[in-house]
Amino acid sequence: MVKDRKIVCRCEDLTEEEIIHAIEEGYDDIESLKRYTGATTGFCQGKGCLMHILRILAQKTGKSVDEIGITTQRPPVNPVPLYILMEGEEE
Amino acid sequence: MKIAIIGSGIVGLSAAYNLANSAEVIVFERRYPLYGSSGRNSGGITPMLGSKELIELAKKSIRIYDSVQGEVNFNFLLRKDGYLKVAKNDADLDELEKEYHLQKSMGVKVREVDPYEIKNMVQGFNPKSVEGGFFGEGGVIFPWPVIWGYEKGCKERGVEIKPMTQVSEVVVEGGEVKGLKANGEFYKADFVVNAAGAWSNEISKLAGVELNNTIIKEEICVLESLKPFIDPYILNVSNGVYLSQSARGEVVGGILGKEVSNPETSSSLDFLIKYAKRAVEMIPSLKGLSVLRQWAGVYDSGKDGLPVIGETNVKGFIQANGLGKYGMTIGPAAGELVAEVILKGKTYDKFSPERF
Structure with a gap:
């Protein structure tokens, strides 16, 4: 039976139930909830789950x-490979 | 006895944890636990350090991590796969060798490794990028559960932790601490502990005490997750680049920080460019991996590179700061020292706030 498994974060494979559990554990502000569950820290960086x-x-x-509020938005906007960054000029 | 601790990072919480059974303890946090450097670092820990005092605290802290995670029932994800320091030139390698002799004499497990041994140890490592290195005890801890675990343990022992509560005044009368004011309210305290990390200089001023710790800003980034292939935590002492792989497979790395005049945490493209060049020079196969997220953190260091722990000339005002880049490495043991200062009136000459 998987009818209650509502996936809300695909990168970190988190269900709605797991998010609710974390909130009930006391991680009830957005920054703590992010860190405790890992939501918004995966490949999409929150674009799919926030x-x-x-x-x-x-x-x-x-x-x-x-x-x-929302979590601190951190660069880069989209993933950038190191080989591209390497081409940049150092200050 | 009432104790007010300012800062809920590793030092503040470890101190609170060790004081909880002997006193009424309140921890004041301006933002939320993890906002400061305890929540922004890369989790590398090792006793492969350069002074006797730091090595002792680091060895003790690893033992404390081992026991506290059981006491508070929280998994710190401490992975002891070793710590690798590499150098790009002979001068830096000589420095590492000096430290090595000190570490050996204190019973730290550490050995010299040549570039080809390093290549065998770390898949994809470029042996031509370094002159040599030393491999020893240590590894990677996940800083977030450490803080959550200590927080949980503190609360279970009756400590009150107040997030989003800014201390605006340390009340001192006749050279003695009486308490503090936070969010407009007065809290009576026999001891006020300054464990505010990069903000310790400002807190110290509130008590009328000069601290003058060095403030350092450091940037870190996370690459996408891969199946684990990097076992040790790697630090290149010549160009400051470091990286390791987390339990989730992400490659987490940064470059050792530089002194700044004020604590601020903006990120820069220049860091990503430098990091990309130095990390790929060391492990060329990383070049196809993408940066997912970058951030910055600030920490404070005692002027001589050692922590500042002890009572000041204001009776009851205790410094517990200046741990520098060794916060996660020595924080748990530093918290125990803070408890000894308060409960037993102990002084530690090398760490004393009066030494400068």
Whole structure:
């Protein structure tokens, strides 16, 4: 039976249930929840999962999406291979 | 007895953990645990260090990690696959050899390795990129569960941890600490511990005590996940580049930091360019891997490269900072020293705030 397994983060293979469990464990702000579950730290860097995580966090805590905020957005926007970066000029 | 600790990094929490059974402890955190360098570092730990004091604390800290993760029931993902220091030139290799003799004399397991042994040890390593190196005890720990574990252990022992609570005033009367003000509220305390890492200089000023730790900014990035193929943590002492592979398979690496005047954590493209060149020179097969994410962290170091741990000329105001790049390596043992300073009035000459 897999009907309750709602995948919300495909990179790290996280289900909605696992996110809820982490929130119940006390990791109930967006930065702690990210680190504890690994959500938003995989190959997509949050592009696929951040909105799901926000929705679940808002539903569980009763806070608005604005109150929760989003995780610090870190460069690069998309993955960049080292062989391309190597071509850059050092300061 | 009431103790107020400022900072919920490895030092603050380890101190709180060791004080919890003897005092009423509150930990004040300006942001959230992991915001500072304890949440931003690459988790390399080793007793292959350059001074007797640091080696002792590092050896002790590994033992503490082994026992605390059981006590608090939290897996720190401590992988002891060794620590590899490599050098690109003879001068740096000579420095490593000096450290090696000191480390050996203190019972650290470490040996010299030539470039071809390193190639056999690390798949894809370019033996022509280094002159030689030393391989010894150590490995990689995941800093996040360390902090969560200590946090859990502290709470179970009655410690209160207050995130998003900024200390605005350390209250001192007649040369003695009376408490502190945070988020507009007064908290009475017999001891105030300054474990604020890169922000320790600012906290110290609140108590009217000069600290003048060096502030260092360092950048790190994560490459995509691969099946584990790099066992040891690798540090190139000549150009500062370091990297290792996490338990999740990501290659995590950075370049040793530089002194800055203020703690700030912006990321730079220049770092990625430097890192790409130096990491690929060492392990050419990394060149096809992509950078997923980069960030920066700030930490503080005592002026002479040793931590600052002890009571100041303000009675009850305790420094517990300046661990430099060795925070995860010596933090657990440093926290024990802080507890000894407070509970037994101990002083440690080499770490004393009065030594400068």
